[in-house]
Amino acid sequence: MRVNALRAFKAEFFRALAHPTRIGILEILAGSDRTVQQLQAALGADQPTVSQQLAVLRAKNIVAARKAGTTVHYSVRDPLVADLLAIARRIFNNQLIGSQSLLRELQRETRRR
Amino acid sequence: MRVNALRAFKAEFFRALAHPTRIGILEILAGSDRTVQQLQAALGADQPTVSQQLAVLRAKNIVAARKAGTTVHYSVRDPLVADLLAIARRIFNNQLIGSQSLLRELQRETRRR
DNA sequence: GGATAATATCTATATATTAATATATGCGAG
DNA sequence: CTCGCATATATTAATATATAGATATTATCC
Structure with a gap:
């Protein structure tokens, strides 16, 4: 029964959304792409926090990162x-x-x- | 800024979905109402597991319980x-x-x- | 190369979640 | 009233996650 593996996968996806900062990030990115700095400002969160939560979303393939020089632009994949x-x-x-x-x-x- | 309170609330909702058994329960209940026994059988999970995960979904007002004698019927609220x-x-x-x-x-x- | 800005990762500690098991509650049958 | 079934809750140990702060990486500019 790989229905269970599938459910575990789905659960992981929802767990990725189960955090106020990550919800905030996705709500903002759903409007349009943003840099980490812009996300920091919009969320009123400090840099490591934003970066860490972005890492979670990246690990789950929910957001994509595009590097432009020293800044990184994030977007929602789907x-x-x-x-x-x-x-x-x-x-x-x-x-x-x-x-x-x-x-x-x-x-x-x-x-x- | 109560945007944050709202995001915390949303995060809690998604956290309620962030478990394989709870996903399973909701997928089954989305089809039609079921008793705890039926859920147990359909999920292949033991009784306390199902009951405990139902308690989580109940606490978040995602499912409703209707008692009929000694059995309890569950349904998705929305x-x-x-x-x-x-x-x-x-x-x-x-x-x-x-x-x-x-x-x-x-x-x-x-x-x- | 050295300084600096932007972003990422790590570490430590606190807290939350899970799974397994045991126990409790409520109800209907007889 | 008491037995047994259906469901719920409590307990505990293992594991996972969050949070805050310090540190590391990378690219750019001089």
Whole structure:
């Protein structure tokens, strides 16, 4: 039964998304490619943190790195990741009925797209 | 900035999916509701394992439990979860080019739906 | 070559997750 | 009421992950 191997693989993929910084990175990259510096600024995170979380996403082949001189540009490998995040957003939206403040922020985000 | 709180929340959601058994449970429940016993049989997992992973999904409000006498029927709360898994499947499909055996199994699964 | 900027990796410690096993709870049958 | 089945929870040891900080690598400029 390699259904199990497949499920382990899927679980690994979702685990790669299971971190606030990595979610942030993907949300930003879903819009357009960015350098590490830009990600640092947009996330308000320090350099090693961003770089380390990028390494996780790279290891899972979710993002790609393109080197240009001393800076590195990152992009999402599969545009479907943006769709995935969009569906996830709708699920949160349904789920958060009752948690007003988070819900408001989520709706603001949904409108923006 | 409660964008961060929101991202933490999203990360938690994905963490709930980040386990082979839980993926299995959701794939099965996406088809139709099942009792714990049915899940045990379908997954080939023992009772405490299934129950424990169901508890995780319950805690995140991803599944709902309905008690009928001594047995408990589980269902997925939001039908969008099935869509999420379907998109994830397409992402794996793109990503797995090169890993032939897993890819074959994945395509078999995609065809089935 | 040396200095500097951008990015990556490592290390140590704290914390979380898992798997296996044991035990507890609730309910229906008789 | 008590027995047995279905499910849930607790416990513990092993493993994995996160976080913060220090350090290493790489390319560019002089």
